[in-house]
Amino acid sequence: MPRLLFDANQAADNTFLDEILSGAKFASATFTSRVASNRGTKADRVERTLKISLVDENQRQMAPTVGRNWMIRKRNGHSTNARDGVTEVSALLEHEQLLAADAGNRYDEVSLSIKSESNETTTIAIDTLRDVFTYPVSDGEPSxxxxxxxxxxxxxxxxxxxxxxxxxxxxxxxxxxxxxxxxxx
Structure with a gap:
């Protein structure tokens, strides 16, 4: 029987995510397409990856805007599937002439990487819209x-x-x- 010190549910640090999404010093969109492995395992392997760096101010603001829209939908209990996320991001990139028309149809998933002015970073996707905190590794067990x-x-x-x-x-x-x-x- 597992012993839990805290409830298994995590509390989302929405303020931290809002701080990152309030402005982007660096942003990129990464599209991926996966097919089943021919080795007979259930694992997927990445067949195709396309990373688009968002360079100018207008382009960089697209990633936080989309991320904020995804976050608002999730908070309101609405789900968006990966295909809808690809469609939404690819349409914005097509409008900015960063992606050829219908090129997004070749991909199954998209994620957005954002680095804020205060150097905080996050990578979010429709199915992983949560904050991830990482801590430095030390020799031995920290207290x-x-x-x-x-x-x-x-x-x-x-x-x-x-x-x-x-x-x-x-x-x-x-x-x-x-x-x-x-x-x-």
């Missing part, structure tokens, strides 16, 4: 305090976004509770 310090600044912003009243968390107390409940069993 719980190390991980807590990474999220402490955002934790209360996320709680406020969801209307949760959150008391100050003492990382030392959490560490002692975890040692008492997990280690030794």
């Amino acid at each position: 719980i305090h190390y991980y807590y310090e990474k999220v402490d600044g955002r934790l209360y912003a996320i709680a406020m976004q969801d209307g949760l009243d959150l008391n100050r968390i003492d990382p030392y107390e959490v560490h002692e509770c975890l040692n008492a409940s997990i280690f030794g069993h």
Whole structure:
């Protein structure tokens, strides 16, 4: 039986994503097409990839605009499939003459990579519209305090976004509770 310290659902840091989408210093659209492997496995392999860098200000703003539209639809409970995402992005790129007419029909998926003015980055697609946080790897296991310090600044912003009243968390107390409940069993 697995022991969960927290609920399995993740709280989305919408403010962080909004900060990235508010402006783009760098942006690109990557189209991919996949076919089943001829090796008999169920895994897909990429047959075709097209990456388009969005260079001028107008082009760079397309990626955050599309990303924001996808995010709004998802928040409102509307789903958009990968094919619709490809159609939406390819139509914008065709309008900017960055993609030949109907060239998007050759691809199954599209993702948008965005780097903000503050050097925050994200890559989003219709089916992976979520924030991904990565932490540096260290030699040996970092303490719980190390991980807590990474999220402490955002934790209360996320709680406020969801209307949760959150008391100050003492990382030392959490560490002692975890040692008492997990280690030794």
